Amino acid sequence: MTxxxxxxxxxxxxxxxxxxxxxxxIYLLLDKECTPERDAELRRHIEDCPPCLEEYGIDExxxxxxxxxxxxxxxPAELKSRLQASIRRTVAERSGRSIEETELRLQRTTEPPxxx
Numbered sequence: 001m002t003x004x005x006x007x008x009x010x011x012x013x014x015x016x017x018x019x020x021x022x023x024x025x026i027y028l029l030l031d032k033e034c035t036p037e038r039d040a041e042l043r044r045h046i047e048d049c050p051p052c053l054e055e056y057g058i059d060e061x062x063x064x065x066x067x068x069x070x071x072x073x074x075x076p077a078e079l080k081s082r083l084q085a086s087i088r089r090t091v092a093e094r095s096g097r098s099i100e101e102t103e104l105r106l107q108r109t110t111e112p113p114x115x116x
Contacts, residue, residue, distance in 0.1 A: 017045040022052045026059050 022045045028034050029042050046052045075083075 017041045019045075019049060019052055022046055022049070023055055026056055027063075029056075030060055030063050 022042055025034065025038075025042055029039060029046075032039075034042065046056050
């Protein structure tokens with residue numbers, strides 16, 4: 001069992017980020033969803049805390065493995081359509097607003113567009 005000080009840190013020193021916070025936010029850090037300031041705070045704690053560093057390394061490897069094994073799969077078009085319709089219905093029911101279905105088509109050309 002790891003003993004933690006009042007900030008949740010097991011290293012015996014006090015800083016802005018405790019082990020509980022760092023472990024709870026590891027995936028935010030891995031997914032680059034933290035502010036730059038929070039990213040720096042979490043990384044500083046993880047670099048100085050062996051148990052958190054170990055957990056970060058394990059989670060990073062799991063994320064990389066999942067990306068390799070599952071990253072190339074795409075949802076079938078029918079599933080996407082059903083999910084989009086379900087989201088539109090839910091938004092309409094909860095907010096009283098409807099979301100119109102919009103189709104966007106992109107075309108790549110090698111020539112600049114013709115100006116009318």
